[in-house]
Amino acid sequence: MxxxxxxxxxxxxxxxxxxxxxxxxxxxxxxxxxMPRGGVAVVTVDGAQFGRYPLSRDRQVVIPGYDGGENLLVIAEGAARVTEADCPDKLCIGFGAISRQHESIVCLPHRVVITIEGGEESGVDLP
Amino acid sequence: MKRTKRLTRLALLAALALVLSYLESLLPSPGIPGVKLGLANVAVVCALYWLGPLSAAAISLVRVVTVSLLFGSFPALAYSLAGAVLSLAVMSLVKKTGWLSPLGVSVLGGVTHNLGQVLMAALLLETPALLWYYPLLLVSGTLAGVFIGALGGLLLRRGDLVEDRER
CATH class of the missing domain: 1.20.5 (Single alpha-helices involved in coiled-coils or other helix-helix interfaces)
Incomplete structure (x- = not known):
């Protein structure tokens, strides 16, 4: 050819x-x-669980990051999003709102991972 | 190709990769994690076709390390490196088969670059769920690969002009 x-x-x-x-x-x-809508937003900082927050209850949580920085997690209308962060790139905000199982938000500099897991949970194990 | 000429081209393409990285940093970012044009990969694709996989790897390495030092943060280095290594390996193999033109090779390079980054993130952060972020990057990586491949193809076809001017 x-x-x-x-x-x-x-x-x-x-x-x-x-x-x-x-x-x-x-x-x-x-x-x-x-994917079914998830029930809880699970937050880990540097691999250790920081908290579990049901998506059914609106709230705002300040997550202290690995290096002293902070991310503001906002749960509203059944979805989780990061609206403020003091990291340089602010990519965690770029992930937008998450609500489906397995969806996640990551802040690399602060080693913060927010993942949606299934199941409705009662507020018993909240920190 | 003479060694001096080869070395000069290698340096030229490495410099081009750096300048293109800088140029891209001036453009507005889409602000979506992992979604990137990857303009500097034009130089890597050209190096792959003009000089071979080893030279392309050298340029890619120089670019990733230098750019991380100049404009980036350290954690970014591991992700960039994972993406660069995987995409270069895949591009070299696919180019060798001769099945695809530079456009297709570049598209595969784009999507595997993102795959490498996501895999590294899932591994380092021990969160396999991060892989679910990949479908979005598969779209953006494909489109970026088309753009880079088209641009690289254009340069590769003009390459003989550079050759002529050298004489």
């Missing part, structure tokens, strides 16, 4: 690859969207 012919096939495969990846991500996204 000529080099030109080969190149034509390569570009066709490129397009198939791009299409395939977009379809795959759409399917994965759909799978995440179909």
């Amino acid at each position: 000529t080099e030109e012919g080969k190149q034509k096939f390569r570009i066709r495969r490129d397009l198939l690859l791009i299409l395939g990846l977009l379809i795959l991500s759409a399917l994965l996204w759909l799978a995440l969207g179909l």
